[in-house]
Amino acid sequence: MGQQHTSLTMLTEAKLAEALRRFHLIRPFLEDGVPLTRIAGEHQIPVRTLRRWVQRYRIDGLAGLSRPMRKDKDQRRAVTAQVQQFIEGLALEKPRRTIATIHREVAKLTKAREWKTPSYSTVERIVQQLDPTLMTLAHEGSKVYREKFDVIYRNTASAPNEVWQADHSLLPILVRNEQGKPARPWLTIILDDYSRGVPGYYLGFASPTALQTALTLHQAIWHKADARWHLCGIPTRFYTDNGSDFTSHHLEQVAADLKIELVFSWPGHPRGRGKIERFFQTVEQMLLPHLPGFEGANGKTPGTLLSLSAFDTCFRTWLLEDYHQRVQEEIRSAPQARWEESGFLPQMPESLEQLDLLLLSVVKGRRVQQDGIHFQGQRYFETTLAAYVGEDVTIRYDPRDLAVIRVFYQGRFLCRAICAEFAGQYISLKEVIQTRTQQRKRVRQGIKDRLSVVEQIQTGTSSESSQSEHSPSPVEATPPPITPRLKRYFNE
DSSP, X not given: OOOOOOOGGGSOHHHHHHHHHHHHHXXXXXXXXXXXXXXXXXXXXXHHHHHHHHHHHHHHGGGGGSOOOOTTTTSOOOSOHHHHHHHHHHHHSSSOOOHHHHHHHHHHHHHHTTOOOOOHHHHHHHHHTSOHHHHHHHHHHHHHHHHHHSOOOOOOOSSTTSEEEEEEEEOSBOEXXXXXXXXXXXXXXXXXXXXXOOSEEEEESSOOOHHHHHHHHHHHHSOOSSTTOOOOSOOSEEEEOSOTTTSOHHHHHHHHHHTOEEEEOBTTBOOSOHHHHHHHHHIIIIIGGGSTTBEETXXXXXXXXXXXXXXXXXXXXXXXXXXXXXXBTTTTBOHHHHHHGGGOXXXXXXXXXXXXHHHOOOEEEEEOBTTBEEETTEEEEOGGGGGGTTOEEEEEEETTEEEEEEXXXXXXXXXXXXXXXXXXXXXOHHHHHHHHHHHHHHHHHHHHHHHHHHHHHHHHHHHXXXXXXXXXXXXXXXOOOOOOOOOOOTTO
């Protein structure tokens, strides 16, 4: 008949002790995410039994872990099974009926069929003993039911790289964008579930896209140039939400090729992902308040806003030198130390070229020239290209680093071409565009300055000439009248 819901005050000392013993067994699963299969193996208890205990605990708390009692124990059966089912069915119908209404309906039925009519208290007891999951689903809907009773899928990893999680967050800090204006950056994070370490991240102003997720995964999987950053490898499972950037066809192809199992949270219900959410909270509590532009409860932190590259440097330093080295209470270890324990050797792709082909989805077609490949106003060269002059190739690149491009010919990796101007540097596409824009501004200003000088000179010359043409002539002295010189005779 099921379990009667009781309170702790109704339990005997023996039953309370039994409930506590069962709670201590499932506590590692409830609080630390230890798999039930591991607990079952250690204590020789069936997994189904453990799951049943977990469900009872979530519904009734500690009292639910006592041995089940029959609903009809110590009670005389007052109604037949058919009448009881009729009462329960009325209680689950919409709209919700009161006990009095249900009792009246039952009385009509029993009188019509000449059955014994149950008392009001009997009907009330039957309704109250209905499973709360039935009542919730029937009257409050599937959404409330999921929130209260659905078993939450919680990632529980027993080794490094067994489960990776990914998510995005719009950080509450202002930094300067490419135009020098304040803007809030997006942070994309991949988190190793076992160690809580971060094998990859992405910072940018654009809303999250499948490309950003792919680039973050590319960084997470491959070896890092930074000697402080050790986390790498192919994860067994990649757990994400149902955002379009995570459910893209491209990511599915990558997962299939690298043999990664994709696990998605329920649409609209991204629960069981508290670890990565706690990481974002740690960033907001431990790093951002110490940087200018942080938008906290007490207003904005004063100071000159950082550029995105400067903020990236601050974030990486904090991540590798503070977060990865600090012991976390839940795992009782520092993320980097936990990831490296037991001499763990990560599974890696066959080559960087394979990873590039899978994840660097920024693809452009180019023709090989005699001096290399021209792209974004720069020249990229590698001696291998000499044999492919005039051929059409495909290039793939990371928008965050234009110092190198990957060249593919007929779908096959050919070489990595280097831009001599950027050699030894880490320069992004945004920085190139920004530098190019500033250079154009300088050139335009230079042209404007010189044209201004020409205009001033021309304006000055024109004024002088205009003045000479239109100013009045100086007044000349009037000459005396000319007297005609005539001969005069004496007799006149």
